[in-house]
Amino acid sequence: MPDSDPEPRPVTAEAVPLGTGTRRWLFRPPRRHGEVDTGRSVSFLELFYDLVYVVLVGQAAHTLAEDFAWRGTATFAVVFGLIWIAWLNGTLFYELHGREDGHTRSLIFVQMLLLSLMAVYVGHADGDDGRTLAALYALLLALLTYQWYSVYRQDPPELRSTPRRYLIVMVAGIILIAASVPLSADVRLVVWAVFVVAWCSVECVILIFWRRGPTYAVVTDPMVERFGLFIIIVLGEVVIGVVNGLTDTERSTLVTTTGLLGLAIGFGFWWNYADLVSRRPPREAGHSLATWIFTHLPMGMAVAAAGAGMVGLVEHATDHRTPVALSWLMGGSVAVMLITTVVLLPTLADYDRHPSVYKSVQAVLVTAAVVALLAGWSRPAPWLLALTLLLLLSATWVFAFVRWLRQGALINERSAD
Numbered sequence: 001m002p003d004s005d006p007e008p009r010p011v012t013a014e015a016v017p018l019g020t021g022t023r024r025w026l027f028r029p030p031r032r033h034g035e036v037d038t039g040r041s042v043s044f045l046e047l048f049y050d051l052v053y054v055v056l057v058g059q060a061a062h063t064l065a066e067d068f069a070w071r072g073t074a075t076f077a078v079v080f081g082l083i084w085i086a087w088l089n090g091t092l093f094y095e096l097h098g099r100e101d102g103h104t105r106s107l108i109f110v111q112m113l114l115l116s117l118m119a120v121y122v123g124h125a126d127g128d129d130g131r132t133l134a135a136l137y138a139l140l141l142a143l144l145t146y147q148w149y150s151v152y153r154q155d156p157p158e159l160r161s162t163p164r165r166y167l168i169v170m171v172a173g174i175i176l177i178a179a180s181v182p183l184s185a186d187v188r189l190v191v192w193a194v195f196v197v198a199w200c201s202v203e204c205v206i207l208i209f210w211r212r213g214p215t216y217a218v219v220t221d222p223m224v225e226r227f228g229l230f231i232i233i234v235l236g237e238v239v240i241g242v243v244n245g246l247t248d249t250e251r252s253t254l255v256t257t258t259g260l261l262g263l264a265i266g267f268g269f270w271w272n273y274a275d276l277v278s279r280r281p282p283r284e285a286g287h288s289l290a291t292w293i294f295t296h297l298p299m300g301m302a303v304a305a306a307g308a309g310m311v312g313l314v315e316h317a318t319d320h321r322t323p324v325a326l327s328w329l330m331g332g333s334v335a336v337m338l339i340t341t342v343v344l345l346p347t348l349a350d351y352d353r354h355p356s357v358y359k360s361v362q363a364v365l366v367t368a369a370v371v372a373l374l375a376g377w378s379r380p381a382p383w384l385l386a387l388t389l390l391l392l393l394s395a396t397w398v399f400a401f402v403r404w405l406r407q408g409a410l411i412n413e414r415s416a417d
Contacts, residue, residue, distance in 0.1 A: 028099060028101050028103055029103075029150060029154055030093075030097035030098060030099065030103075030104070030147070030150055030151050030154075031096070031097045031098070031099065031151075032097075032151060032154045032155060033096070033097075033151065033155055033159055033163065035097075036095075036096060036220060037220075038220050040220070040222055041221075041222060042222045042225050042226060042229070043100065045094075045104075045105060045108060046091075046094060046222075046226065047229075048112075049090060049094075049108055049111070049112060050087075050226075050229055050230065050233060052112045052115045052116060052119070053083065053087050053115070053230070053233055054233050054236060055116070055119045056083050056115060056118060056119045056122055057080070057083060057233060057234055057237060057304055058236075058237060058240060059119050059122040059123045060076055060079045060080055060083065060122050060123075060125075060304070061076070061237045061240075061241070061304050061305070061307050061308040062123060062308070063075065063076060063079075063122070063123050063124070063125070064076040064305060064308035064309075065241065065244070065308040065309070065311040065312065068309070068312060068323070068325035068326050068329055069325055070325075071126070073305070073325075073329065074189070074193075075125060075126045075189060076301075076305065076308070077301060078189055078192045078193045078196060079122060079125050079192075080300070080301045080304060081192075081193075081196035081200075081297065081301075082137060082192060082195075082196060083122075084296075084297050084300060084301075085196065085199055085200070086115070086137070086140055086141075086144070087230065088293070089144045089148075090108070090111055090144065091223075091226050091230075092223075093144070093147050093148065094108070095220065095222060095223045095226070096151075097147075097151050107143070107147060110143060111140065111143060111144075114136055114139055114140045114143070115140065117136050118133055118136045118137065118140070121133040121136070125189075126185050126189060127185055128185075130185055130188050130189070131181050131182070131188075134177055134178070134180045134181045134188065134192075135178070135181050137177050138174050138177045138178040138181075141170060141173055141174045141177060142174055144170065145167060145170040145171060145174065148163065148166060148167055148170065149167060151163065152164065152167060162206065162209065165206050166203070166206055169199065169202050169203060169206070173195055173199055176191060176194070176195050177191075177192070177195060179191070180192060200294055200297065204290045204293075204294050205290075207286060207289060207290040207293070208286035208287050208289075208290050209286065219281050219282060219284070219289065221279075221281070224278075224279060224280070224281050224282075225279065227293075227296050228273075228274075228277075228278040228279060230296070230300060231273055231278075231296070231299065231300060231303065232270075233300075234300045234301075234303040234304040234307065235266055235269060235270055235303055235307075236307075237303070237304045237306075237307025237308065238262070238263065238265065238266030238269070238303070238306060238307040238310055239263065239266060239307075240307060241262070241306075241307040241308055241309065241310030241311045241314075242259045242260075242262050242263045242266075242310045242314065244310075244311050245259055245262075245310055245311040245312070245313065245314025245315055246259045246314055248311075248315065249314055249315050249317070252317075252318070254317050254318060254383060255314060255317040255318065257317075257383060258313060258314055258317035258382050258383040258386055259310070259313075259314045259317070261383060261386035261387055261390055262310040262313050262314065262386050263310075264386075264390050265306065265310075265334070265386060265389050265390050265393065266303075266306075266307070268389075268390055268392075268393025268394055268397065269303055269306070269337055269393065271393070271394075271397045272337075272338075272341060272393060272396055272397050272400075273299075273341070275397065275400065275401070276341055276344075276345065276361070276400060277341060277344050277345070277348070280348045280349070280350065281348070281349050282347045282348060282349060283347055283348070283349050283351075284349075288346075288347040289347070291343065291344075291347045292344060292347040292348075295340050295343050295344050295347075296340075296344075298336055298340050299336070299337060299340035299341070299344075301336075302332075302333045302334075302336035302337045302340065303333070303337060305329060305332075305333045306329075306330060306333035306334065306337075308329075309326060309329045309330045309333065312326040312329075313326065313330065313382045313385070313386060314382075316382050317382050317383060319381065319382060320381055321379045321380065321381060322379050322380065322381065322382050322385050323379075324379060326382075327375075327376045327377075327378075327379040327380075327385060328376045328377070329376075330376060330385060330386075330389060331372045331373050331374075331375045331376020331377070331385070331389065332372075332373065332376055334369075334372040334389045334392065334393065335369040335370075335372040335373045335376075336369075338365045338366070338368050338369040338372065338392075338393075338396065339365070339366070339369050341365055342362045342365045342366055342369075345358050345361070345362055346358070354407055356407075357403045357404060357407050360399075360403055361396075361399065361400045361403060364395070364396055364399045364400075365396055368392045368393075368395065368396050371388075371392055372388075372389060372392055375388045375389060375392075
C-alpha cells in the first residue's frame with residue numbers, strides 16, 4: 001500500500017463478529033441505565049427503522065384524505081398516537097440502551113416485521129381490520145416491554161423503582177390494547193384513545209421524576225436528531241398528498257398552482273421547525289424534557305394531517321369555497337404546528353440566553369395561529385386558503401430571522417465595546 005494511505009481502523013468484536021466474539025456479539029445484554037454513549041451518531045439501522053414508520057404514517061394519512069369528517073379525523077388522531085408511542089419506545093430504547101451488535105439488530109428487525117404487518121391494517125383501523133391491528137400492536141408492546149425488562153434485570157436494586165413503574169405502565173397498556181380486540185369498532189377506538197392519553201400522561205410524569213432521580217439519562221445530539229427526523233417523515237406526507245392530488249385530478253393552471261402552494265406550505269413547516277427547534281437540545285430539567293418530547297406528538301400529527309389535506313385541497317381547487325371540514329383541517333393543522341412551536345421554545349436549553357428574541361417570536365407565532373384558524377373558518381377558495389397559510393408561515397419565519405439578525409448585531413456591538 002502507498003505510504004499516504006490512512007491507517008486501517010481497528011476491528012472490534014462488536015463491529016465484526018468473528019471467532020470467540022460471535023456469541024458475545026449475538027447475546028450481549030443492552031446497556032444499563034446511565035450508560036449513555038454521548039459520542040455516537042445516528043446509525044443506518046435507526047434510519048432503516050424510521051422508514052417503516054413512513055409507511056405507517058402514510059397509510060394513516062391516506063385514510064384521513066378519504067374522510068375529513070369528525071370520525072375520520074378522530075380515527076387518524078388516535079391511530080397516529082399509537083404509531084408515535086411505538087416509535088418513541090423504539091427510539092428511546094436504542095438511544096439509551098441499544099448497541100451495535102446482533103442482539104439489538106435482531107430485536108429491531110422483529111419490531112419492523114410487526115410494524116410492516118400493522119401497516120396493512122392501519123388503513124381500515126375503524127373497521128374489522130382494527131381487531132388484527134390491536135392484536136399486532138399488543139404483540140409489539142410486549143416485545144418492547146421485554147426489551148425494557150432486559151435492562152431492568154441488570155439494574156442494581158436502588159435504581160429499579162422508576163424502571164419498575166415504566167414496566168407496569170407498559171404491561172397495563174398491553175392488557176388494555178389486547179382487551180380491545182373483541183370490542184366493536186367504536187368502542188375499540190375509544191379504548192385506544194384512552195390508552196394514548198393515559199400512556200402519554202403517566203409517562204410524562206414518570207419522565208419528570210426520572211430526570212430528578214439517580215437513573216439520569218443524558219440528552220444527546222442523536223436523540224435530538226431522531227425527533228427532527230420524525231418531523232421530516234411526516235413532512236413527506238405533504239409531498240405525497242400534493243402528488244396524489246395532482247395525479248388523481250384533471251390538471252389545469254389553477255389546479256397545479258394550488259398544488260404547488262400546498263407543497264410550499266410544507267416548505268414553511270420545515271423552515272420554521274428547522275430554524276427554531278431542530279438540533280437545539282432541551283433543558284436538563286425534567287418538566288422541560290417531558291414537554292419537549294410529548295409536544296412533538298401533536299406537532300407531528302398536525303403536519304401529517306396537513307399532508308392528508310393536500311389531496312382534498314387539489315381535488316377541490318376549482319371550487320369557489322373550500323369544503324368546511326377540509327378548510328378547518330388545513331387551518332387547524334397550521335395553527336397546531338405554530339402553537340406547538342410556541343410550547344417547544346421555552347424548553348430549549350438556550351431559551352434563557354435570548355429571552356427577548358424568543359418571547360417576541362412566540363407572540364408572532366400565536367398571532368399567526370389565530371389568523372390560520374380564522375382562515376379555516378372563513379373558507380376561501382382552496383388556492384387562496386393555501387396562499388394565506390403559506391404567507392403566515394413565511395411571515396413567522398421572516399420575523400424570527402430578522403430578530404435573530406438584530407440580536408447578532410447587538411451582540412457584536414457589545415463585544416466591540
